[in-house]
Ligand SMILES: Nc1nc2c(ncn2[C@@H]2O[C@H](COP(=O)(O)OP(=O)(O)OP(=O)(O)O)[C@@H](O)[C@H]2O)c(=O)[nH]1
């Protein structure tokens with residue numbers, strides 16, 4: 001390739017990729033391929049053609065059927081493709097068969113996602129997690145990698161010389177895996193300590209969760225004035241970031257988290273889940289949805305996110321749905337959205353529309369977790385009243401009586417005990 005011009009590029013020239021998927025009848029080809037295209041693009045591959053085979057299951061040996069393989073070869077050549085991108089995790093046998101048949105480099109969906117994670121990992125923890133996932137992916141595929149070393153082996157026992165070399169390599173890889181797991185455990189402990197400190201501050205915490213590329217980081221930036229990088233790429237954010245915003249004189253913490261995707265490689269689930277632990281500590285999860293997507297794609301993403309949330313044990317945490325990117329909808333699109341997701345808060349992180357409403361809704365969730373109480377505070381204990389006001393809790397009524405001040409207020413659950421001596425029993429029957 002000649003590089004005559006002085007034009008600056010973001011990265012190396014993208015490779016020409018032929019995309020391949022096997023899908024059963026009835027599967028949604030468009031949304032599946034759209035996602036594969038985005039994954040490829042994010043990993044630096046320019047899709048030049050796509051081939052789909054409709055069949056119930058992939059062929060165990062070649063991934064596609066024999067006839068399709070011929071079509072694949074032809075297309076690979078005629079489109080001058082440089083890499084074959086497959087929409088599934090291939091097993092090592094399938095991968096080799098495709099590589100041999102096409103004399104091509106073959107990258108499967110798992111490797112694609114691992115590559116993207118590797119490019120985007122910033123923190124020490126993120127990098128260790130990705131390395132661990134890559135090792136776990138490579139371990140069962142090592143046979144092929146070390147073929148060339150077979151003849152160097154020593155020839156011991158019943159195993160071939162190649163096998164013993166392979167065993168050495170596997171042992172080294174396993175040792176590295178153990179080491180990485182230990183380091184990650186240590187880092188997790190540190191994070192838990194930081195989190196405890198945060199919990200002590202008792203500031204209400206909100207976590208942004210959602211499918212990748214829906215605009216979580218953009219919302220974090222818009223709400224808090226943070227400057228988390230935002231890109232139209234998948235998995236831009238891997239490390240959680242926490243910032244705060246104020247509303248009605250109270251401070252709220254917001255944590256941005258890694259995005260979700262359907263069929264997340266199993267090797268990443270563990271690392272992913274530990275990053276998502278941040279979500280578990282939140283008082284409220286904001287489930288961000290891309291409102292500009294076609295209906296079926298939107299539903300699939302919502303479902304994928306809800307599944308992961310319940311899998312990591314976040315099912316108990318209250319969820320507030322946020323429909324982002326409404327600047328891309330016209331009047332009728334907005335009405336349809338309101339019908340489809342009546343509880344979601346419509347916002348545009350890009351224009352700022354709806355963000356005040358979002359803050360108010362967050363504040364409301366927290367005020368819902370208050371207990372309605374009635375207190376009788378004697379006149380000579382004015383300090384109690386100033387404590388009460390300092391909480392910033394909503395005061396619904398204040399009345400002076402002979403014995404003291406009667407206050408009807410909503411107290412945060414955990415503060416009710418502090419005011420127990422002043423509680424007026426039977427408040428419910430009176431307030432009806
Ligand atoms: N039109 C429009 N685009 C938006 C809006 N919010 C975000 N985007 C764009 O959507 C893309 C993804 O935004 P991010 O904030 O990086 O998305 P994310 O959910 O953090 O993505 P990951 O970190 O990759 O999971 C970027 O190109 C943003 O500019 C919005 O309200 N309107």
Ligand SMILES: [Mg+2]
Nearest residue numbers: 216217236237
């Ligand atoms: Mg992000």
